[in-house]
Amino acid sequence: IQLTQSPSFLSASVGDRVTITCRASQGISSYLAWYQQKPGKAPNLLIYSASTLQTGVPSRFSGSGSGTEFTLTISSLQPEDFATYYCQQLNSYPITFGQGTRLEIK
Amino acid sequence: QVQLQESGPGLVKPSQTLSLTCTVSGGSISSGSYYWSWSRQPAGKGLEWIGRISSSGSTNYNSSLMGRVAISVDKSKNQFSLNLSSVTAADTAVYYCARHRAGEGFDYWGQGTLVTVSS
Numbered sequence: 001i002q003l004t005q006s007p008s009f010l011s012a013s014v015g016d017r018v019t020i021t022c023r024a025s026q027g028i029s030s031y032l033a034w035y036q037q038k039p040g041k042a043p044n045l046l047i048y049s050a051s052t053l054q055t056g057v058p059s060r061f062s063g064s065g066s067g068t069e070f071t072l073t074i075s076s077l078q079p080e081d082f083a084t085y086y087c088q089q090l091n092s093y094p095i096t097f098g099q100g101t102r103l104e105i106k
Numbered sequence: 107q108v109q110l111q112e113s114g115p116g117l118v119k120p121s122q123t124l125s126l127t128c129t130v131s132g133g134s135i136s137s138g139s140y141y142w143s144w145s146r147q148p149a150g151k152g153l154e155w156i157g158r159i160s161s162s163g164s165t166n167y168n169s170s171l172m173g174r175v176a177i178s179v180d181k182s183k184n185q186f187s188l189n190l191s192s193v194t195a196a197d198t199a200v201y202y203c204a205r206h207r208a209g210e211g212f213d214y215w216g217q218g219t220l221v222t223v224s225s
Contacts, residue, residue, distance in 0.1 A: 031209045035212075042218050043153065043202075044215075048211035048213075086153055090208075090211070094155055094169065094170070095168075097153040
């Protein structure tokens with residue numbers, strides 16, 4: 001199952017609301033996760049089951065969607081949110097990741 | 107607090123076998139609720155899932171690696187391992203181990219280990 005993220009690159013300012021989209025090549029129910037990755041670090045789980053916030057993740061992060069279209073929304077960007085974001089499907093093997101969305105400071 | 111730590115050679119020669127171990131602390135690898143996965147990330151590129159193993163030893167692998175992968179578990183040492191055979195320069199990447207439940211995200215990751223394939 002291929003996952004296509006859009007946009008691949010996003011420039012935004014602190015306080016902005018941003019949305020990243022992940023589209024699956026076939027239906028994956030709600031078996032989708034979102035990660036944040038900073039340079040030189042392992043990915044950090046933000047959202048699983050499309051909309052469940054991982055423990056300890058700030059509430060400004062939210063996820064929605066099912067089937068083939070999903071979104072990750074950051075309601076008010078903070079300086080520490082500038083990173084690369086990946087979606088991942090766990091509906092079927094092989095588990096696959098999107099190509100990533102790089103979020104940079106405007 | 108669960109922690110995962112990758113270990114193994116940082117340099118592997120072409121055509122040889124890459125072998126890495128992930129040691130789990132703060133939790134038992136024998137828990138029936140979890141799967142244990144390997145993923146990798148070439149420099150400046152995205153993430154690729156390699157395969158996973160359950161505590162019972164059942165495995166799933168990414169077919170893109172064309173049968174070169176084997177993952178095993180050693181419950182006595184609370185470890186699981188990756189073997190990737192016939193490596194080429196294209197296998198140079200940071201390799202990560204991680205834990206997850208079926209259908210859910212990877213909630214704990216190792217810090218990653220860089221493996222370079224070069225003669």
